[in-house]
Amino acid sequence: MIEKKVLPEEENVNKREESKKTDQEASRQVKVERLSREGIDLFPHNVKTTHSASDIVESFSPLSKEELEEKKVIVIVPGRIMSIRRMGRATFFHIADSRSRLQVYLREDKIGKKNYQLFSLVDIGDIVSVKGALFRTKTEELSVLAESFTFLAKCFHPLPEKWHGLQDVELRYRKRYLDLIMNPEEKEVFRFRSAMITDIKKFFDQKGYIEVETPMMHAIPGGALARPFKTYHNALGMDLYLRIAPELYLKELIVGGFEKVYEINRSFRNEGISSEHNPEFTMLEFYQAYSDYFDMMDLTEELINDLSLTLLGKEEITYGEHKISLKRPWKRIKFKDVLVEYSGLAPSRFQDRAGVMELASTLTSDKKSLSYGKALDVIFDKYVKQNLIQPTFVMNPPREVSPLAKASKESPDEAERFELVMAGMEIANAFSELTDPEEQKKRFTEQAEARKKGDEDAHWIDMDYVHALEYGLPPTGGEGIGIDRLVMILANRKSIREVILFPLLRPKE
């Protein structure tokens, strides 16, 4: 009885799946069955190849028709079929690898009637390897004259349109593989990203830094002002938080005697999603003993300028409608001056504290925890940031919003800290690290009070970290750079989702 009840349901499930199949998928299924009947392995374990399509394009493009004919280069080349042009007893098709497309010319008289018939069961999207000699067509296109072909994988679904590619943004993010198959320029973005990270590592390695890995799961989330993701460790029976920043651990390594450390890895913040925010994002953080935030400014200029020269071969880049010059030196301006200069607000408006507080309170819903320092920060975000297109070091923000930075000697309300803003986006954040344990404890206590008042982003008290400081942290400059945003700027992409392979989306259905 039970089995009978279960079975029809299963059948229904299968039927539903089958009825979901489109006519095109059904037709591919029929081909699969016919090929299997012919004893053809559609998913072989391996394949021997001699070249990739890119290899061939790179190595043989300079050769003329005659040179190719004379050399008789036989290749075995794999690739995904991107287009097919059948013309009776001859067929042209293109195969693609990660960089290049290569044309294949297939003739019935060359590969035999039987094989030519089998090829009629090949679809766009299938992965094959082709063996044959290189030649040039009448129109001079470098091509393979096929002697044989082998299935490497069957594609069960039709590919998106060959001319327009995949346009639907949602589909592009949900099925990134389709985006990558269809839109080669998207592949370039991720190739660029990879090259950039390689160069960053080279840059720091050459300067004597060591790359380290610190925990991603923290008992106390620290190093930034942000809301964390919470998780739970069963065996230890404890709550853990995904890190919001690696900062505190990296400074503990400086205490431990590594003078220069960096880490490139994910941090996680449980906050809104936007074209500039993904809940998990990649941050570069680096710390250098015996330096301060001025040294960090120099280093930052050098790094980003280097990256642009190495990867793009220029110092002037285009970002959307803006031209951005990365020529050194970059603008350095104090936080309080930038407010006056770029906010568009009358300087007099910053003269009385009450007026500033009032203005800020109209800009934010979070009024409970609004202090003077926070109020200035709110005004900066709302009125100033978007106007800073050229790279700008905004120096000495309020001390109150910088609980891990040294206070400025001359103006104790300010922090020895800067934010690097570019294209209206915050790219980096650095300070002369606060090294005095007593002062750090005081700052943490201030933060705890702010938290009590409802500031959910206030820093947690981390006595382990204070304890580490008690052993002596030398004067240290430290910085975090948002890698995703830096890729956005250098690769000219307007959304962070365009530079993260799998951005977070709500599951559909």
Next chain:
RNA sequence: GGCCCGUUAGCUCAACUGGUAGAGCAGCGGACUCUUAAUCCGCAGGCUGAAGGUUCGAGUCCUUCACGGGUCACCA
């Protein structure tokens, strides 16, 4: 979370003030041995994101919901 916009064939897009849902590519069948967005002839493909409502009649108007994009808020 607020507001605005979008969701139509596998893909890219049409469909006027409510009146029979269409094209290109892809697919299927046929012709074609140098094509390249191949060409030519023919065919098939849709519960218009989901659920309600208004109407003689809804892809189109209204409500709710889902997902996405933009923007504001939040957020370094």
